[in-house]
Every structure is written in C-alpha cells, then in structure tokens.
Amino acid sequence: MSARYLMGIDVGTQSAKVVIFRTDGEVMCSAQQPLRALEIPQPNRAEHPDDDLWYSVQQACRAAMTRFHQLGGQDHQLLAAGLCVIRCCRVLMRQDGELAWPVINWMDARLNQPYQPAPEYGDVRWITTTSGYITHRLTGQTRDTSANYIGCWPMDDASQTWDDSKMASCHLRRDQLFDVVRPGEMLGEVTSTAARASGLPLGLPIIATAHDKAVEALGAGALAQGEALISLGTYIGAMVHGDTQPHASEHFWPFQAALPGHFLYECMGVRRGMWTVSWFRDQFGAAALQDAKDTGVDIETLLGAEASVVAAGSDGLITLHDWAAPAEAPWRKGAIIGFDGRHTRAHLFRSLLEGIVFTMKNHLDPMMQALDRPLTQLVISGGGANSDLFMQLFADIFGVPARRNAMRSSAAIGCALNAGMALGVWQSYQEGVTALVKTGETFLPNARHHALYQQLNQQVYQQLHSVLDPLLKRLSPLVEA
Structure with missing residues (x-):
C-alpha cells in the first residue's frame, strides 16, 4: 500500500505555515510564508494589508506542494487538509467573495464591540471570520467552522449552531453569516481557481478545525x-x-x-x-x-x-x-x-x-x-x-x-488530526495523537x-x-x- 499524507494549513498572526505529514506521523515537508506587518492607521486599530492572508496561504501551499512533488509525493496520496486561521478577527466580504475592507485583526479595538456598519466599508454582503474567508477562497463555499466564533458573534457554543436570539444584539442577520460545521467535518473541496492559485490538488477535501x-x-x-x-x-x-x-x-x-x-x-x-x-x-x-x-x-x-x-x-x-x-x-x-x-x-x-x-x-x-x-x-x-x-x-x-x-508548532498537527479523523485514518483522536505527536524534552523545576x-x-x-x-x-x- 502506498504512503498516505495529510496536510495542516496553519495561518497565524505572523506567518502561514503548511506541513505535510505521513499518516504514521513523520513529517514529509513543510513551508512557511511570513505575513506582512499589520497596518496601524490610528491607535487601537490593526488591519492586515491588502489581501495578505490569502496571498500568504497561496505562497505557503505552493511551496509545500512543490517540495512534496520533488520528494516523490503524488496528488492522489494527499487525503485532505485541515485549515486553521487566526481567531478573533473580522472579515467583511463583497458578494463576489473579494474583501470589502482589509481583514480586521484581533488587536483592533473594533472587535471589542459588535459589528457596526460604516459607509467606508462599502458593499458588505458577508461578515465572517478569517477561517470562513480562507475556506471561501479555497472551496467557493460559504461555510466555516463553528469553533472559530469568539467574541461578538451570535453563536451557541453548546449546540454549535447560530442563535437567532442573539442576532439583534450582534447587529447581524442570519443571511449575512456563513453556514457552520463542527471540527472534523468537511468544509468543501479545492476549486479549479484555488488549485491554480495555490498549487493544491483539484478536489482536495478541506476539513474544519477550530480557533x-x-x-x-x-x-x-x-x-x-x-x-x-x-x-x-x-x-x-x-x-x-x-x-x-x-x-x-x-x-x-x-x-x-x-x-x-x-x-x-x-x-x-x-x-x-x-x-x-x-x-x-x-x-x-x-x-x-x-x-x-x-x-x-x-x-x-x-x-x-x-x-x-x-x-x-x-x-x-x-x-x-x-x-x-x-x-x-x-x-x-x-x-x-x-x-x-x-x-x-x-x-x-x-x-x-x-x-x-x-x-x-x-x-x-x-x-x-x-x-x-x-x-x-x-x-x-x-x-x-x-x-x-x-x-x-x-x-x-x-x-x-x-x-x-519535537514539533514546536503544534497547530499544524492539530489540523492534520482533524483531517485524518474526517477521512477515517484513525479510530480515535487518542490514536491520532499517538501517531502524530512526538514528545521532546521535559524540564524539571x-x-x-x-x-x-x-x-x-x-x-x-x-x-x-x-x-x-x-x-x-x-x-x-x-x-x-
């Protein structure tokens, strides 16, 4: 049986990291693309410049896939990718899926309050998270993980569904929000447009994680x-x-x-x-x-x-x-x-x-x-x-x-764990942790x-x-x- 692989896509405040693992836990290859410095137009404001999150994901995925192919990996061996993107941010999207406004970072004081429409935002069709936005870029779906809605969102954490009773206090309508799935469930598959932009295989399943x-x-x-x-x-x-x-x-x-x-x-x-x-x-x-x-x-x-x-x-x-x-x-x-x-x-x-x-x-x-x-x-x-x-x-x-x-950046491992469980690679999360998490040194007091x-x-x-x-x-x- 040929080797099988899982990908973790981990987008933090400072960089986008992509790691490809064999299902037995060995790292096949990885790539990283630094994000540009946040723009601070005034005190307590912080935005990601231009479309930097999506650009960084494209570059990191393309570099990782290039190395994967150089090492003999074939597209059909890559089972799925788990996607994890910075939490506590706000993304305003137009109908066509483009940004209506630069991504508002978690250090921005506007995120201490519910969404407030503003004339400068222009034509806003969707209000979502960074994971929802990158999911849409990769799959074309208006779908997101339920587990990345932290702060002023009408999310019921117990049921992991939208709470209609909270919509008004959050200044949101249900038709402005993406559908949500739980960690370990399917978000969608890579579209032809995203495949050309990122180098990811056409049809690669993208799996929900959390914040x-x-x-x-x-x-x-x-x-x-x-x-x-x-x-x-x-x-x-x-x-x-x-x-x-x-x-x-x-x-x-x-x-x-x-x-x-x-x-x-x-x-x-x-x-x-x-x-x-x-x-x-x-x-x-x-x-x-x-x-x-x-x-x-x-x-x-x-x-x-x-x-x-x-x-x-x-x-x-x-x-x-x-x-x-x-x-x-x-x-x-x-x-x-x-x-x-x-x-x-x-x-x-x-x-x-x-x-x-x-x-x-x-x-x-x-x-x-x-x-x-x-x-x-x-x-x-x-x-x-x-x-x-x-x-x-x-x-x-x-x-x-x-x-x-052994691997300090554990979010990529968590992404691969959610992806592997979605595809039935392991029978339990503990089995997956045993396969992927390699312990290192312990320091005693x-x-x-x-x-x-x-x-x-x-x-x-x-x-x-x-x-x-x-x-x-x-x-x-x-x-x-």
Missing part, C-alpha cells in the same frame, strides 16, 4: 486531566481541555475545542507576548547581532545563553507585560522597574522572559483552582519553546515539569529557584497593578491627546 489556540491544544497532545498548554505566540495563552461547558467564571472562558464534543477552558494571557521578545531584539540588539555573527550563532541563541548565567530574578529587574492594554484598563502600559548598575542586556532579556511566565502563572493558577484541578505538567508550544532558558523558567516559576514536543520566584511573585509582581494603575491613569490623558 488557532484550540487546534494547538489538540496538536500538542495536551489531553490529560492535569496538563495545561501554554501557547507562545504573538498572543500567549494557557488552556486545558474539558468535557462540559462550565458556568461562567471570572478566571477563564469556555470555548469549543478542536476535539469534537469537548470544550477548551482558557484564562487571560499576554497580548503581544512574543512580540515583546522580537521588539527587544530588533530595537536593542544591534551590538548583540554583531556578537552573534562573531560567535557563529543566531541572536536568540546568544541572548538566551547570556541570560542563562544571570541569577534567578534578574538581580531585581522586573518586567510588567502590559504592552497592549486590556479593554477594561486602557490606560495600562508596560513597565520595567528595578534598574541599577549591575544590569546588562542579559538581565533585561531574562527579565522579559520571567515577566511573561509570572503573568501566565498568575492567570493559570486561579483557573486551575476554579476547575478544582491540580496542575501536574505544562506543555509549551510555539517558537519560544526552542529556548532552553524559557522552558526552565516555566518549570521553575510554576514548580511543575515543563515539556516541549529547580526547588531553590522556585522558592525565590514564589517570593518575588507574591511580594512584588502581584502588587504591581495596584501600585502603578493610579499613576498610569494620570499619565494616559497627558500622552494620548
């Missing part, structure tokens, strides 16, 4: 009762799987999972999380870049190595991650405090990472307590999981083992460092908002005018 973080959780294999996934992306999130939709809690939100019939519980995360690391590298890394070239390593490896020899706690340098203020506290800003003459770029880099982990601990711990689930292990996904230092900080600050998988971090967190980090908020409230009107 990007839910697909990551499935693809990371974070299915056990005490396991939590921490997804290191532009938005850093933490989540666990559950069987039921619990009552609302101030500490987390339940969403539809990529695992059919299940829910994903997610706490607050860090907006512009890994962006902060890139910001530091790009704005202050000129000297480090030259040092990295001189030593023959990349700049992230150099900064990580330097920060690894800095004492736990960064000799008192504390970073508060509020680079993108939450809707309920728009005056908040990021802060770095505690500078003295000892501090170097290595201290600052380590403090940025420690601040991310402190923030995630202070969100994840209350969620686990509300769910009455002791946390036993972290699974870390995303590019940041390549850093041994970052992995050790998660273990030390949380006080539990932190595991990374250092008890002495954990004790110090507990003190820093309880005595300093958890007090920062109460101390700084009054000052930042006074600062905001002075600098935002």
